[in-house]
């Protein structure tokens with residue numbers, strides 16, 4: 001690791017002021033949110049946004065979320081249907097990203113939008129992220145602060161390990177409380193559709209909408225130009241959130257040589273196996289918060305495979321299983 005530790009700054013007044021200066025001069029700052037750490041740049045600055053793609057090694061067709069400080073700021077960027085507005089009012093600030101049609105005068109860089117006519121927007125529920133957004137007064141484009149396809153960061157140290165000197169400053173806000181990314185809803189049509197399960201549960205969303213939330217499927221893409229269609233389901237990028245080790249899901253027991261990730265009662269396995277638990281008591285909130293850090297830690301043990309105990313699919317389990325399925329998916333290289 002060739003990282004300069006001096007680039008990690010506490011999120012105090014000085015740190016925030018420095019971060020704001022860097023962002024407004026086109027630099028990159030990693031910042032804590034309630035979900036995961038984000039790699040932020042001024043979303044209205046093409047060159048700054050380009051640096052995000054370069055630092056992450058991210059395919060440039062994958063659009064970024066614009067983070068804003070208030071509902072008013074969000075409304076200046078996109079058109080909100082009544083359902084989108086109700087969702088924003090109910091759940092912002094919080095782990096919910098809404099994809100809405102962009103306003104004609106939307107100042108967010110086309111590069112950040114990957115040329116789409118929709119924009120993903122969220123207000124993060126984290127005092128450091130909000131303070132920074134209020135200071136810079138521009139939307140911040142911020143993907144998770146990991147190299148493209150890798151495990152998302154929930155500690156400042158994770159960012160340092162993954163992105164090293166590819167950014168200008170890391171604001172340390174401690175561990176992310178939620179630990180999985182925001183839930184993403186496509187609100188470009190009449191009915192919101194689920195693009196990515198995440199920190200806000202399906203249950204909470206359906207209770208507000210008063211109807212079941214449909215998953216986005218390719219069939220919905222017919223409203224888009226065909227070459228844009230795959231973007232509608234970013235979750236369909238099968239391999240993602242991947243540690244170096246292979247991942248074996250729903251393991252009832254561990255095989256020799258495997259590291260073990262438990263949930264609830266420990267699964268049987270060799271005594272010598274590196275073992276962590278997402279939540280010994282089987283609590284999904286605790287498990288979500290531990291997920292990415294645990295994958296990183298077991299990966300560091302050098303085991304070729306991580307065996308992961310079954311995790312129920314309800315509540316935050318939907319997002320956890322989504323991330324694990326992609327960590328386990330075949331990789332292109």
Ligand code: TXA
Pocket residue numbers: 033035036037038039062063064065097099116118119120124142143144145180181182183184195231232233234235
């Ligand atoms: O919790 C989170 O959402 C974190 C924190 C940092 O805010 N951010 C995050 O960003 O997870 P990222 O870039 O890792 O994931 C954003 C996802 C991508 O899969 C992208 O394809 C999708 O949002 N996305 C962005 N704009 C979109 C759009 N206009 N239409 C459909 N999907 C979009």
Ligand code: MG
Pocket residue numbers: 143144152
């Ligand atoms: Mg990500």
